[in-house]
Amino acid sequence: MLDVNDVTVDLGHRVLVRGATFRVAPGEKVALVGPNGSGKTSLLRTIAGELRPTSGTIKVPEHYGWLQQDVQARPDDAHEVALRHLLAARDTAALAEELEGARRRVESTTGVQLERAVRRFAALEERFRTLGGYRAEAEARRIAAGVGLPDAGLERRVGTLSGGQRRRLELARLLYAGGELLILDEPTNHLDLDAKAWVMQFLRTSRCAVLVVSHDIALLDDAVDRVVAVDRGHLDVYKGTYSEFLAQRSAREAQRAKDVRLYNERVSRLKATAERFRHGNENVARKAKSIDKRLEHMAKSAPVALSPRFASPTRHARATSCWLPTGWPSRTAARGSSPTSRSRSGAVSTFSCSGSTAPARPRSCGSWPASSTPTRARSARAPTSRSASTRRSTRTSATASPCSTTCESGPTASPTETCAQCSATSG
Ligand SMILES: Nc1ncnc2c1ncn2[C@@H]1O[C@H](COP(=O)(O)OP(=O)(O)OP(=O)(O)O)[C@@H](O)[C@H]1O
Ligand SMILES: [Mg+2]
Missing domain, CATH: 1.20.5 (Single alpha-helices involved in coiled-coils or other helix-helix interfaces)
Structure with missing residues (x-):
């Protein structure tokens, strides 16, 4: 189904994700989590084919839907009546x-x-x-109502809808279209609590495979089969529900912190020894150089602490879609632009996997042919001179320390420093 293999996403100034490998099986619900700016959206955009990976391969199913985090105007749809736009999502x-x-x-x-x-x-x-054509309109209207777009909104032209309504329409369109896989980047942004719960319940009972980034992911909790956590360029895959992920993550955090502490103590001891030797006779000074080499070698596999779970959502006045525990108040992203979405469900699905069209009465979706679905494989382009140079600059920055705050926008010169972005924000 979705197969992400050894993928590296390099935006030029920074390697966001290195060697990402994970799979999403048919019907699986996978949450992608990570601190703000860790590269979740960029990874989803790469999977959806908007960005090319620097290396690695991605196989996506033929029929998939893609809801973007940010708005993009679609003037071509502006004159269409919203209901017609919604219904057009299915053939x-x-x-x-x-x-x-x-x-x-x-x-x-x-x-x-x-x-x-x-x-x-x-x-x-x-x-x-x-194909359920006679039920289609009623189903489409139910989904639209579920995401907070009532009948009156569906009679209007798309261009007259507000940004929030437009995003809801695109979300409804995506859920209505179905497909084998839904790739959703913060689908509950700008929804009220009822609509959030409705969407999550819809996903929970949907037969579609789902790869979702959301700061309301706790609402999916036990429907989650796997959690993929992006942290400082690396992906950790956790099997199990979202609650299980939280528990496993705590244990890993503690272990990693211990590894880092032991590593730092060892480095300090070796450095102190090298300093003492450096001022001795030639023989002893040679030993100091050999310790320096050993330190360089050790630095290549130095343990990296995992980001603290409770990253401050307010630091950059943005929502955090990381691993907040159940009950943590979700914050709406304040990115300035209203959200929009774009369905890339290709030749729109004739085998809807809409799952429940109303959470109160979940319905199983129509099944799609069991025949092997053609997959589309994308591989990384051959590295260009630009990406080669960016990789060089990445190696340099990888040796610097991350920002001491939770933003990770670093790097800074030392582990106790705060990066320029955080300094500016904290005033
Ligand atoms: N097109 C781009 N060009 C340059 N930098 C970019 C681009 N897109 C994203 N970035 C930067 O890459 C980093 C990761 O961004 P991305 O949006 O993928 O993170 P995210 O985990 O989705 O964050 P959030 O939780 O805020 O949505 C950020 O520092 C961002 O500023
Ligand atoms: Mg994002």
Whole structure:
């Protein structure tokens, strides 16, 4: 299904993710978590084909939906009525038009042609029924209502909707379209509490595989099969529910902190010894150099502390979509732009996996053909001279220390320093 293999995402000034490897199996619910700015969106954009990985390969299923974190104007949809835009997410919309054409033909045809026209109408009608065409509009309206877009909004033209309504429409469109995989970047942004709960319940009961970044991920909790945590460029994959992840993460944090402490103590001892030797005779000074080399070698595999779980959501006045525990008040992102989304569900799914269309009464989705679904493989482009030079600069920055605050925007010259961004924010 989704196969991410040894992927590196390098934006030029910084390697965001290095050697990322994970899979999402059919129907699996996977949460992608990490501190602000750790590269979650960039990784999703890479998976969705918007960014090219610097190295590695990604296989995505043929039918997938992609909801972006940030808004992008879509002037081409502006004149479309919202309901029509929503319904067009499934190919039953095109089929409905075809069916209507066939019906008109039956009405206007006589003689031998009539029998053919009737047969065609019957075949189309059968297909339309099988695909749930007659239920489609009601289902689409239920989903729109669930995400907080009532009927009145659906009658308006897309261009007249507010940014928030527009995002809800795109979210509804994505959930309505279904597909084998939904890639969702903060789908609950700008939703009220009821709509948030509705969306999470929808995902919980959906037959689609889901890869989701959300600061409301705790609402999915036991529906989560796997958590992928991005931390300082590395991916850690945790099997189990979100609560289990929180517990495992605590244990890993403690162990990693201990490893770092022991490493630092050892480095300090070796450095002190080297300093003493450095001022001795030639023989002893040679020993100091050999210790220096050993230290250099050790630095290559130095343990890195995991980010503290409770990263301050307010530091950069943005929402944090990291591993907040259940009950932590979620904050709405204050990025300045209203969110939007874009469905990339390709040839829109004829096998919806809408799961529940109303949380109170979950329905299982229609199943899609069991035949092996064609996958699209993307591999990294050959490194260009630009990426080669950025890799060089990354190696340099990798030896610097991360910011001592939780922003990780670092690097700074020493582990106790705060990066320029944090200094500016804290005034
Ligand atoms: N197109 C770009 N060009 C340059 N830098 C970028 C670009 N997109 C993102 N960045 C930077 O890369 C880093 C990671 O950004 P990204 O949006 O992927 O993180 P994130 O984990 O999704 O953050 P958040 O939790 O705030 O949504 C940030 O420092 C960001 O400023
Ligand atoms: Mg993001």
